[in-house]
Amino acid sequence: MTIVRIWRIAARETLAERGQPDGLVSAVTFVAALILVESLAVGPLAAGQPAVAAALFWIAMAFAAILATTRSFDRELEDDAIDAVLALPGGRDALYGGKVLALMALLAFVALIGGLLSLVLLSLEIALPGHLVFVIVAGVLGLPPVVVLFVTLALRLRARGALVPILALPVLVPHLVAATNGTAAAITGDPSGALGWGGLLVAFALVYSVLGLTIVPTALE
């Protein structure tokens, strides 16, 4: 039943994002602006180096995840909508999973736009496209469990907008390093590197999902 409830929350979240797409729009705009500025500021030659392009892409994705998640919970706090969910039987458990699932879908879209922009603006040549897709999917799976966890923990704090990046980014460092190295490996043609880093990203996603599902229902009290 929990899976069904998680799915219901994710569907509700997707409906809300369709009605008020400010989370998606701000995330896409942020990623696109960063990639554009990168290509202009350091020039296509330097910006197109696999490690540089990958690092900036994943930093942009991390901030995009924080932006979209914060906006999603801001919407929950308007008119106390979150209280109705928390008062439902199983609502606390489902809220975290549903938000994570919905954010994964949103970030997949943002990554698609950001990836295409990187290819065009930075003239990237991808040696292992299949491996790149695997690393990006693994990286996208790993961001929401951490970000939603910290946004939830800071939910009732007035300074949550400032606190969430401060709390989440240090925890995301291993994830960002793995995603950057995996992406660079896929671009340069290192299959074992791409698979190794991608596997690590999947492990991060699993560990933080379990941690979030354990901590968040209690934290929401």
Added chain:
Amino acid sequence: MNSTAALRGATVVLGDRAILRDLDLELVPGITVVRGPNGAGKSTLLRALAGLVPLSRGTREVPDRTLYLGQRPQLLHGVSARDNLRFFASFRGLSIEGVGPALASWGLVAKDAGRPVETLSAGQRRRAALARIDVERCDLVLLDEPFSEIDDAAATQLLHAIRVLAGERRAVVIATHARFELDAGANRVVHLS
């Protein structure tokens, strides 16, 4: 009479202030009205029953089928009233068929029910929230200032809905400053100070 819900020795501390202290409350089917001045803890009592504030001490027993309607409509912005109520029904494993008729009975025609809730008036949002009573048919219904923001027609309908729920042997707890006529038909009036 069998109780539907209970708080036993409940203490709620918010910040450094005990809002409720060692409160024992047994809720039986029928109407319980909670009264008291501002800051007496009426909303906190309902939130404690709904599980939205932790008890520092004591225990809480409530049925799974508990509906809490707070002072604000609790409907997610960006989503229509219809889809908000469909979500609540499907989350509880109930049919969504009753959502349209319930919203219509509370005065939200199909066109309004399909609009994002933030484009509705405060009164319409409140009516949509009250339609949850009919959709979810819960054993324990907690209503915090339910008469605010609604017109006389909706208030009359709400009074009728409360009496119907009580007649169906459900427990209804109402925290309000208004509608003193409720007290006459109530099983119990709880005064908080």
